[in-house]
């Protein structure tokens with residue numbers, strides 16, 4: 001006798017599962033609203049490090065044929081709504097020359113209902129965040145040949161100075177519309193440690209300081225250097241952006257050491273933020289693709 005359950009009974013099981021998922025989603029939304037009241041009041045409820053921890057935990061416990069990229073996409077919508085339950089949330093996306101728009105990336109990450117406002121320059125994105133028009137901003141990652149070294153505007157103190165708090169996409173395999181783009185996220189909150197992070201320092205040098213010299217000064221203070229970007233201008237002097245392959249907090253003793261050891265060469269060292277490391281491609285490999293590859297090899 002055929003032991004396969006009938007279509008009706010299988011559909012009954014799906015209905016039961018859907019109700020449970022739905023009940024849990026409604027409950028999660030209520031908990032998120034309660035969390036909003038438990039948080040210190042600030043310019044935004046957005047906590048990217050926590051979101052990354054949520055996703056990393058789910059990806060690590062995942063099993064079975066549902067692709068991890070689908071799991072992440074589902075949770076991106078859930079997390080985006082959860083955030084908007086905690087107060088108004090809008091994103092300023094850099095969108096200057098044709099093909100440079102970070103709007104697709106913003107949509108992939110913050111879901112279909114989050115307002116995304118396009119801004120035509122890095123300064124306009126920064127202003128949208130400083131003035132509270134948008135909760136966060138997306139900017140192109142710094143590069144040595146980039147004409148606009150926007151990161152230098154973050155090298156100052158004060159409450160209304162945005163910090164770098166994230167890197168997008170979190171999961172390239174789950175970011176179809178911004179597939180070939182990357183962005184840094186800025187907001188008026190400090191970066192928080194997620195367990196696997198990079199940080200950014202800006203060094204203000206009194207006289208010419210090469211990228212390799214800066215690297216060795218920073219490494220001598222036990223801060224592992226991932227990359228450096230140089231900006232020198234007659235009016236602004238020598239500024240170096242250093243990406244550190246570790247989380248660096250405001251009270252990190254390595255920062256103090258860096259400044260104390262190099263008082264003559266480095267006039268100022270600014271911690272301008274950091275980001276949780278995104279998923280590597282292998283973390284989200286679709287089990288079906290992986291199985292096919294195993295067959296082939």
Ligand SMILES: C=C(O[C@@H]1C=C(C(=O)O)C=C[C@H]1O)C(=O)O
Nearest residue numbers: 032035046047050051079082083
């Ligand atoms: C619920 C929180 O607020 C936001 C929503 C999150 C969530 O839904 O899991 C996680 C981080 C925050 O961006 C939180 O900070 O825990």
